[in-house]
Amino acid sequence: MDQLKRSLLDAPIIExxxxxxxxxxxxxxxxxxxxxxxxxxxxxxxxxxxxEDVDKIVTPAAMGIHISTAVSLMTDIPLVVIRKRQYGLDGEVALFQETGYSESEMYINDVYEGDRVLVLDDVLSTGGTLKAILGSLEDIGADVVDLVAVIKKVGGENALEDAAYDAKTLINVDVVDEEVVIVDENGDD
Structure with missing residues (x-):
């Protein structure tokens, strides 16, 4: 059994x-x-x-950082972290993200019109964060080449279902009777 699947099956559930x-x-x-x-x-x-032809990896803080840093190191593609703190730098773009359990402002720096980006995140659950990020990247004029989330939690409303972007995932899971259930070991393509 692969590490990701095993680690998810052993994961504790909280409410x-x-x-x-x-x-x-x-x-x-x-x-x-x-x-x-x-x-x-x-x-x-x-x-x-x-x-191919990706200029930048874009990831939201905080839990996308470790994954995206490792991918950046292996591919030599620069990394942009969407932060929850405003810095006031030239070209900074604010976005509002809303998930199933929180809402906040986030800020994009160093992404410009014509940039070709890979959006990378840890979990796709409600899709609220990724929908806000994709909308802001579209407003900037960046080209989203691909969108990958490591884990997709299925079973709830997903704000990306009607979006123009298809998220690829590595594994899809659900939480049933306080246990993680593997829905698709290979995720979405």
Whole structure:
């Protein structure tokens, strides 16, 4: 059994405001992230993503950073982190993101019209964060070459279902009776 599947099946489930979600090193930073799990994920992303002619990897803070940093190191593609803090730099673009359990402002720097980007994130659940990011990238005039989330949590409303972008995922899961259930071991293409 691969590391990602095993780690998800062993993930604890917690409830927050009626929303059940798994606690996982990729999405939460706990429990400890083993190097072999991160390595497996990076290799699978590199194999699945369309990386040809990508200028930048774009990821939201905070849990996309470790994955995107590792992919950047392996591909030599620069990394842009969408931050939750405003810096006021020239060209900074604000976006409002809303998920199933939070909402906040985020800020994009260093992405410009004509940039060809790979959007990379840890988990696709409600799609709220990615929808906001994709809308802002579109407003900037960036070309989203590909969109990859490591884990997709199925079963709820997904704001990306009607979007013009198809998210690729490495594995799709659901939470049923307080357990993680693997829905698709290979994710979406």
């Amino acid at each position: 927050k405001n009626g929303y059940h979600y798994f606690v996982h090193p990729i999405s939460d930073g706990v429990p400890m992230l083993e190097p072999e799990l991160l390595r497996e994920i990076v290799i699978r992303i590199i194999r699945k993503a369309d990386l």
